[in-house]
Amino acid sequence: MTALALLDYASVAVFALTGALAASRAQLDLVGFAFIASLTAVGGGTLRDVLLNRDAVFWIAQPAYIGVTASAALLVFFTAHLLESRYRALLWLDSLALAVAVPAGVSLALSLNQPAPIVLIMGIITGTFGGLMRDVVCNEVPLVLKQGELYVTAAFAGSAAALIAQALDHSALVALTACALTTWALRAGSLAFGWRLPVYKSRPPRQ
Amino acid sequence: MTALALLDYASVAVFALTGALAASRAQLDLVGFAFIASLTAVGGGTLRDVLLNRDAVFWIAQPAYIGVTASAALLVFFTAHLLESRYRALLWLDSLALAVAVPAGVSLALSLNQPAPIVLIMGIITGTFGGLMRDVVCNEVPLVLKQGELYVTAAFAGSAAALIAQALDHSALVALTACALTTWALRAGSLAFGWRLPVYKSRPPRQ
Amino acid sequence: MTALALLDYASVAVFALTGALAASRAQLDLVGFAFIASLTAVGGGTLRDVLLNRDAVFWIAQPAYIGVTASAALLVFFTAHLLESRYRALLWLDSLALAVAVPAGVSLALSLNQPAPIVLIMGIITGTFGGLMRDVVCNEVPLVLKQGELYVTAAFAGSAAALIAQALDHSALVALTACALTTWALRAGSLAFGWRLPVYKSRPPRQ
Numbered sequence: 001m002t003a004l005a006l007l008d009y010a011s012v013a014v015f016a017l018t019g020a021l022a023a024s025r026a027q028l029d030l031v032g033f034a035f036i037a038s039l040t041a042v043g044g045g046t047l048r049d050v051l052l053n054r055d056a057v058f059w060i061a062q063p064a065y066i067g068v069t070a071s072a073a074l075l076v077f078f079t080a081h082l083l084e085s086r087y088r089a090l091l092w093l094d095s096l097a098l099a100v101a102v103p104a105g106v107s108l109a110l111s112l113n114q115p116a117p118i119v120l121i122m123g124i125i126t127g128t129f130g131g132l133m134r135d136v137v138c139n140e141v142p143l144v145l146k147q148g149e150l151y152v153t154a155a156f157a158g159s160a161a162a163l164i165a166q167a168l169d170h171s172a173l174v175a176l177t178a179c180a181l182t183t184w185a186l187r188a189g190s191l192a193f194g195w196r197l198p199v200y201k202s203r204p205p206r207q
Numbered sequence: 208m209t210a211l212a213l214l215d216y217a218s219v220a221v222f223a224l225t226g227a228l229a230a231s232r233a234q235l236d237l238v239g240f241a242f243i244a245s246l247t248a249v250g251g252g253t254l255r256d257v258l259l260n261r262d263a264v265f266w267i268a269q270p271a272y273i274g275v276t277a278s279a280a281l282l283v284f285f286t287a288h289l290l291e292s293r294y295r296a297l298l299w300l301d302s303l304a305l306a307v308a309v310p311a312g313v314s315l316a317l318s319l320n321q322p323a324p325i326v327l328i329m330g331i332i333t334g335t336f337g338g339l340m341r342d343v344v345c346n347e348v349p350l351v352l353k354q355g356e357l358y359v360t361a362a363f364a365g366s367a368a369a370l371i372a373q374a375l376d377h378s379a380l381v382a383l384t385a386c387a388l389t390t391w392a393l394r395a396g397s398l399a400f401g402w403r404l405p406v407y408k409s410r411p412p413r414q
Numbered sequence: 415m416t417a418l419a420l421l422d423y424a425s426v427a428v429f430a431l432t433g434a435l436a437a438s439r440a441q442l443d444l445v446g447f448a449f450i451a452s453l454t455a456v457g458g459g460t461l462r463d464v465l466l467n468r469d470a471v472f473w474i475a476q477p478a479y480i481g482v483t484a485s486a487a488l489l490v491f492f493t494a495h496l497l498e499s500r501y502r503a504l505l506w507l508d509s510l511a512l513a514v515a516v517p518a519g520v521s522l523a524l525s526l527n528q529p530a531p532i533v534l535i536m537g538i539i540t541g542t543f544g545g546l547m548r549d550v551v552c553n554e555v556p557l558v559l560k561q562g563e564l565y566v567t568a569a570f571a572g573s574a575a576a577l578i579a580q581a582l583d584h585s586a587l588v589a590l591t592a593c594a595l596t597t598w599a600l601r602a603g604s605l606a607f608g609w610r611l612p613v614y615k616s617r618p619p620r621q
Binding site: 137 | 324354
């Protein structure tokens, strides 16, 4: 199994769990769980594949991905009540999913010899759009909009780390690991310790 | 006219009516009616065609579809005030549209020799995404999220019925009819008699 | 630089400003500004390119577009506090962006020899979907839904003006200018003078 397929499977599995948790907050039935889990899990990678004009979207080429999302939905449907806070679990799982989906996007773009800005963007898209679709469909406040939290910024930094590692002639494995760790460290730091960048605040017009 | 084209035209026409009804609830002008009607009517099939990498999206290959959506918008704009409840009409028309759009998705996926899980998913996507786009854009609660109603579940069961009929060596016509009837029976039963699957309910953690 | 590339750059730049203004209303950080600015700026043209099955989406073929959206985000992040009303600025910039994005869509569809209805639709899609994505993601009321304002209608009239000019054998330059002016005149007239088409109003059922 290639590194890309491994990253894709890992991000699909973890994003599917977050989607199923969102479905549990919306009190859907089991098929609804599988629907939201699948949308979340493959949304970002599907957009990446369509934009890059791949011959086939990854989960159509390998329908086993859908088995993964359905299993995640089943698991959450029967065990989510054991969690103390489903929203907190969703946030932390989402941070893990982000940290594997960003390198999955970067890895594919690199393998297609895309220029650096496109690699950067594919990392961000693959990382963020599945969760964005989940939040828009489930009427949750999109995580990308949570004021002052590092989210898109974490994805951006992770993609940039991969590009820097590659420019320094490190192996693909090093580049993807740097990408995953940077993304996760920033997102987790934002969740746990409130790390943030300055946000825009409207001020009165200058005198 | 092939069975696929017939199903596509029927689902486009009926989904367009539901989109125009949603536009009437948002009090748009005639062009706004046509916009939302078209988005709803072709949204699911467009996503299906893009995902399956068809040479051309169905309504670009045959722009007559757009005439259908515009006519539906016109019809609703001038007659919706005759309805007693526009939301009730929207719900029931949507159930019909679902019941023809699901076999339209299944039919195309079968004709491209896709494996069973992809056929299943294309039925669900074609059936549900047009209405989902309508609801997200019009700020209505997405029907796929209505707690306890059979919606994605009806689409899933319809797609599954087609696959079973096909596995039992029935003709395409039988398979697509089984698909449409199963989808509509479950959705209509849910609307009329409150049929439902058990939904997820958060419970206190076990002792 | 071709007329199409010029229109694409102009609409990307101006839509990016509106996206960054929406990000300022959501109080995001700088990367969030760039994210929403890019989504808004390339959303409509990306959908157009995917639907028309172009070899590569325009901003993947020329990543310089992303430099434009990032610069716009930077500009707004550091200067938006100088504006008296950021929402008013957003509305007027959006009207300009609409007036260049519609001819950008029309121009591409004409260059691919698409039939008139598809040209019309590509103008509307390119003009409206970037702003629609911005509004859905940022939880603003979509401008396409603002009751009684000319928005989709302006895009529709602009596309139609281009088709009429072309049918009368005018040059592409005349057709695209007519398109831009018609779109902007109607949208600006709606913003400044309250121009509108009759909207649907529910009335009691006839006796």
